Amino acid sequence: MNEVVFSKAEGRIGIIEINSPPVNALSHAVRDGIVRALQTARNDKDVEAIVLICAGRTFIAGADIREFGLPPKAPHLPEVVAALEASPKPVVAAIHGTALGGGFEIALGCHYRVAGVAAKVGLPEVKLGLIPGAGGTQRLPRLIGVEGALQMIMSGNPIAAKKAAEMGAVDHVVLDDLLKETIDFTGKLLDECAPLRRLCDIQIDPGSVPENYYDEFRLANARRMRGYFAPERIISAVQAAVEMNFEDGMRRERELFIECLHSPESIALRHVFFAERKAGKVDGLTKDTPLRDTKSVALIGTGTMGGGIAMNFASKGIPVHMVDVDDAAIERGMAVVRSNYMRGVKKGRMSEAQFDTLMQLFIPTTNYEDLAGVDLVIEAVFENMAVKKDIFRRLDQVCKPGAILASNTSTLDLNEIAAVTSRPQDVVGLHFFSPANIMRLLEIVRGAETSLEVLATVMGLAKKIGKVGVVSGVCHGFIGNRMLEGYIREAGLMLLEGAKPEQIDRVLYEFGMPMGPIAMGDLAGIDVGAKVREERRRKGTFPADERFGLVADKLVAMGRCGQKTGAGVYRYEEGSRAAIPDPEVQTLIQNEAARLGISQRHLSDEEILTRCIYPLINEGAKILDEGIAQRASDIDIVWINGYGFPPYRGGPMHYADHVGPGKIYEQICRYRDTLGNEFGYWESAPLLEKLASDRRKFADL
Ligand code: T1G
Numbered sequence: 109m110n111e112v113v114f115s116k117a118e119g120r121i122g123i124i125e126i127n128s129p130p131v132n133a134l135s136h137a138v139r140d141g142i143v144r145a146l147q148t149a150r151n152d153k154d155v156e157a158i159v160l161i162c163a164g165r166t167f168i169a170g171a172d173i174r175e176f177g178l179p180p181k182a183p184h185l186p187e188v189v190a191a192l193e194a195s196p197k198p199v200v201a202a203i204h205g206t207a208l209g210g211g212f213e214i215a216l217g218c219h220y221r222v223a224g225v226a227a228k229v230g231l232p233e234v235k236l237g238l239i240p241g242a243g244g245t246q247r248l249p250r251l252i253g254v255e256g257a258l259q260m261i262m263s264g265n266p267i268a269a270k271k272a273a274e275m276g277a278v279d280h281v282v283l284d285d286l287l288k289e290t291i292d293f294t295g296k297l298l299d300e301c302a303p304l305r306r307l308c309d310i311q312i313d314p315g316s317v318p319e320n321y322y323d324e325f326r327l328a329n330a331r332r333m334r335g336y337f338a339p340e341r342i343i344s345a346v347q348a349a350v351e352m353n354f355e356d357g358m359r360r361e362r363e364l365f366i367e368c369l370h371s372p373e374s375i376a377l378r379h380v381f382f383a384e385r386k387a388g389k390v391d392g393l394t395k396d397t398p399l400r401d402t403k404s405v406a407l408i409g410t411g412t413m414g415g416g417i418a419m420n421f422a423s424k425g426i427p428v429h430m431v432d433v434d435d436a437a438i439e440r441g442m443a444v445v446r447s448n449y450m451r452g453v454k455k456g457r458m459s460e461a462q463f464d465t466l467m468q469l470f471i472p473t474t475n476y477e478d479l480a481g482v483d484l485v486i487e488a489v490f491e492n493m494a495v496k497k498d499i500f501r502r503l504d505q506v507c508k509p510g511a512i513l514a515s516n517t518s519t520l521d522l523n524e525i526a527a528v529t530s531r532p533q534d535v536v537g538l539h540f541f542s543p544a545n546i547m548r549l550l551e552i553v554r555g556a557e558t559s560l561e562v563l564a565t566v567m568g569l570a571k572k573i574g575k576v577g578v579v580s581g582v583c584h585g586f587i588g589n590r591m592l593e594g595y596i597r598e599a600g601l602m603l604l605e606g607a608k609p610e611q612i613d614r615v616l617y618e619f620g621m622p623m624g625p626i627a628m629g630d631l632a633g634i635d636v637g638a639k640v641r642e643e644r645r646r647k648g649t650f651p652a653d654e655r656f657g658l659v660a661d662k663l664v665a666m667g668r669c670g671q672k673t674g675a676g677v678y679r680y681e682e683g684s685r686a687a688i689p690d691p692e693v694q695t696l697i698q699n700e701a702a703r704l705g706i707s708q709r710h711l712s713d714e715e716i717l718t719r720c721i722y723p724l725i726n727e728g729a730k731i732l733d734e735g736i737a738q739r740a741s742d743i744d745i746v747w748i749n750g751y752g753f754p755p756y757r758g759g760p761m762h763y764a765d766h767v768g769p770g771k772i773y774e775q776i777c778r779y780r781d782t783l784g785n786e787f788g789y790w791e792s793a794p795l796l797e798k799l800a801s802d803r804r805k806f807a808d809l
Contacts, residue, residue: 113141115148120298121291122148122155122197125162131169132162134210136181138172139188142214146191146199157198157294160218161287166205167227168214173236173378176369185210185242186358189217193306198297202290203227203278206266213242216251219305220297222290223269223278230266236381237338237374237756241365243308245345246357250310252276254317258346262329262339308354317350335620336756337373341365372766376758379807380748383741383759387578388571390563391738397564400510402572406431406482408499409489410441410472413516416544417488419445420573422469423545429471429479438472445470448545476506484569486538488516491640496520497528504529512562514538515553519585519640522555532557536566539586540575541750542632549750550575551586576749581736584649587743588750590731591760594723594789596637599625603659604701606708607716609677610689615716620754625720627687630676634660635669651787655704659697668693719779722772725764729793732809740806765805773800 112128112135124145126132142160149158162168171185183191192199192214201207201215203223212229215221223229231240231248239245240261249257252275260267272278282289296302322343326333333339341364348360368374405421406429407414418428422445432438449466452458458466471478479485485507487499496515503513513535515525526535537553550570554563563579570577580586585593599612603626613624621628629637641657644650663669663676670676671685678687701708728743737743744759757763764772773796780790799805 110137110141110144112137113145115145117152117155118291120154120156121294122152122158123287123291124149124158124160126160126168127163129164131166131205132164132211133169133172133174134185134188134214135172135175138168139183139185142188143183143191146195150195150197155197156298157200158195159200159202159287159290159294160192160214161202161290162204167201167203167207168211169206170209170211170232171241173381176378185213186362189213189242190308192217193219193308195219196304198294198302198304200290200294200297202286203229203269204286206230208266209233209240209244210242213240213244213247216243216247216307220280220293220302221278222280222282222286222293223272224286225269225281225283227269228266229269229272229277230264231261232264232266234262234264234336234338234342235377237336237371237377238368239338239342239345239361239365241361241369243358243361245342245361246349246354247307248277249312249346249349250307254312254346254350255321257349258325258343261342261346262325262332311353312350314350322347335373335754337371338368341368373756376756376762376766379741379758379762380744380755383745383762384576386739387576387742387745388567390567390579392560393564393567398561399568400512400561400565401483402426402512402565402569404482404484405429406479406485408432408485408487408503409516410438411488411490412444413540413542413544414486414488415441415445415448416542416546417486417516417538417540418470419448419545420540420575422466424573425469427469427471429473429482431473431476431479434474435472438474442470442472476502479503479511480506481508482511484512484514484566486514486516488540491517491520491643493520493524496525500525500535501528504531510534512536512565514566516540517553518589521584522553522582523557526555526557533559534562536562537580537582537586538566539580539588541588547750548574548576549588549746550577551588551746551750552577552579553586554579554581556582576745578742578746579738580746581734583731583734583736587728587731587737587746590736591724591727591743591747592751594727595720596625596629597656597789598719598723600657600659601655602711602716602719603677603697604655604704604706605711606701607711608689608694610687611711611713612716612720613687615713616720619717619721620757622752626677629660630670630678630680630687631685633670633672634676635664638664651789653787655706656787658700659693662696662700663693718775721760721763722776722779723789724760725772726776726793726796728760728764729796729799729806732806733793733795740809761806765807769796769799769805770803773797 114125116123128138149155199218200220201218204227207215207229231244233240269281273281280293345361345364348357404427407418408431410430410432421428430438449463453463485503515537518539522537526532535555536558539551541547541549567577609626613627616624638661668675674680679690731737740761743761747753748755748759776792
């Protein structure tokens with residue numbers, strides 16, 4: 109026993125209780141405490157069986173990720189699991205909350221498993237770029253079969269207690285008092301002289317695995333596995349469970365686990381795990397910051413964005429006023445909402461009754477006076493400052509004191525919007541990413557006068573609706589879109605210099621982006637960017653560089669706006685999203701290049717990659733320098749959740765640390781000298797230059 113693991117006896121049943129907040133992670137103290145408590149129980153002649161349970165919100169949630177990278181300290185987790193399994197007295201795990209990773213492996217080392225009806229079990233190691241490293245790949249296939257085990261380990265998703273019981277992963281599901289019912293269950297085991305079920309004793313029949321199963325599994329999961337390091341090792345470890353004896357299989361699992369542990373992919377994914385949680389920690393906010401009600405929401409603008417945003421709240425049971433200029437506009441918006449939800453009904457994700465209940469939560473109105481009692485209003489109309497200001501003036505007149513007034517603007521100055529109200533402290537930016545009911549990222553734009561209370565309230569609301577909230581200061585494009593500009597700019601310039609669209613897209617796809625910048629433009633609509641450039645040229649805030657956006661602007665002028673018009677940079681067959689290179693566009697590019705005197709040349713994949721990615725990093729460094737983002741890892745979370753930056757590379761700033769800020773700075777200087785810096789595109793961020801000279805990393809800030 110020790111300060112986190114306690115023992116007591118209930119008659120002939122010994123209870124080992126782990127109490128190590130917040131999630132009973134298997135720190136060294138917990139591992140050591142379990143081994144000591146088990147030894148005590150084994151030596152106690154009055155104890156005939158043992159229940160292993162946890163205090164607090166959950167059963168063990170896994171190995172302590174904070175210890176990774178530190179010198180391992182005995183007892184190591186596989187030894188702890190083996191000690192439980194070797195116990196001559198039955199050990200029963202009593203699971204509540206989530207038994208995850210090493211936590212579920214501990215439960216697999218026990219002879220029986222009892223779970224509360226709301227509990228879940230899982231092996232999410234793959235999400236950290238790992239494989240289960242304490243016998244999970246060897247015991248789970250022996251318990252539920254190879255196919256179920258491989259699916260569960262590869263997905264990393266937890267499964268509910270009842271389903272786990274159906275699969276044989278849990279022996280008994282209880283509705284009420286977990287400890288009492290587990291003690292009763294254990295007493296019955298003793299009365300019935302139930303066997304000590306040790307999974308290590310089971311040998312899997314190789315014939316139970318269908319011919320070519322592993323190759324078919326690889327094929328079926330190719331998209332999900334693309335670029336990741338751990339999935340292939342998961343398959344190898346499970347194969348070892350089938351083809352080797354337990355001891356050799358455990359040795360093989362250990363080898364593969366160590367490979368994953370030291371892989372750049374796992375280091376990146378563990379960075380992302382903590383970065384996502386750090387993003388929720390906002391300067392000035394404490395757990396005592398008062399929160400406001402958010403029991404009712406209103407959306408001003410019921411277009412694609414407004415409808416998608418509204419769904420986030422309705423899906424959590426929050427009523428939403430849908431406000432637009434007329435009933436026809438609202439009906440168009442509601443039709444999109446209905447079809448989105450109906451897709452869920454068709455896929456069996458929700459019942460008709462649930463669909464009907466959801467639709468009742470939408471309250472259409474064209475009358476601002478109906479918003480008098482609403483807690484939160486989100487404006488989601490098109491990017492026109494005058495229109496937004498008019499809406500906020502009207503909201504300021506009708507909304508109750510304390511109502512939060514938010515704008516979904518993706519680029520405009522939130523302070524300018526707040527200034528037209530009498531309550532700038534209640535104004536905040538809530539920048540959702542399209543499709544707003546799907547994308548996890550929510551940029552929370554903190555105006556100069558946004559109050560801590562409003563900030564704390566919307567941060568909590570973000571988590572409630574399943575978003576990852578990241579706070580941004582006010583600047584053009586906030587964090588994500590400001591960084592996107594350089595990425596898109598360079599892709600367009602490289603077209604004029606001779607790179608083919610399909611080469612640019614291939615390079616960025618192979619890097620791990622969901623699609624390349626050119627294809628992404630065609631998907632989103634290249635007219636969107638053209639409008640922003642036009643507005644900024646009008647305001648004089650856009651580089652006076654004719655090349656920037658030239659190809660896209662020409663195509664938009666020809667009516668080629670992307671997939672939605674059947675042609676953009678690529679052309680698209682009717683009903684297909686397959687991007688087809690178009691010689692007509694290639695000719696246009698060459699003619700424009702010739703007109704501008706840009707000689708065509710071969711661009712290497714390396715140049716394409718660094719000219720797209722390094723501007724992201726450079727702009728990210730400027731954003732940090734200006735205090736627009738609180739920390740480098742926040743920028744990583746924005747790009748992973750808003751733009752699909754590959755999580756196994758950790759985000760742009762983590763990737764910069766992986767490559768080395770010094771190398772990136774030197775390459776930016778080379779581009780400044782070779783490509784020219786007339787418009788400041790290759791002006792290095794002072795912070796990047798400083799990190800390079802100090803040989804430090806963004807993670808050190
Ligand atoms: N180790 C260390 N800290 C952890 C942790 C862990 N495994 N899990 C959570 N925390 C911290 C987290 O950083 C946060 O800290 C607080 O707990 C609350 O977490 C050998 C190798 C359990 C579902 O991958 O999925 O076992 O910010 O905000 O939303 O095979 O945490 O408050 O200071 O997420 O209620 C496998 C990871 C590890 C589970 C709870 N296990 N955790 O979610 O709270 S690898 C996992 C989660 C492994 C073995 C392998 C979630 C949760 P702070 P939270 P939550």
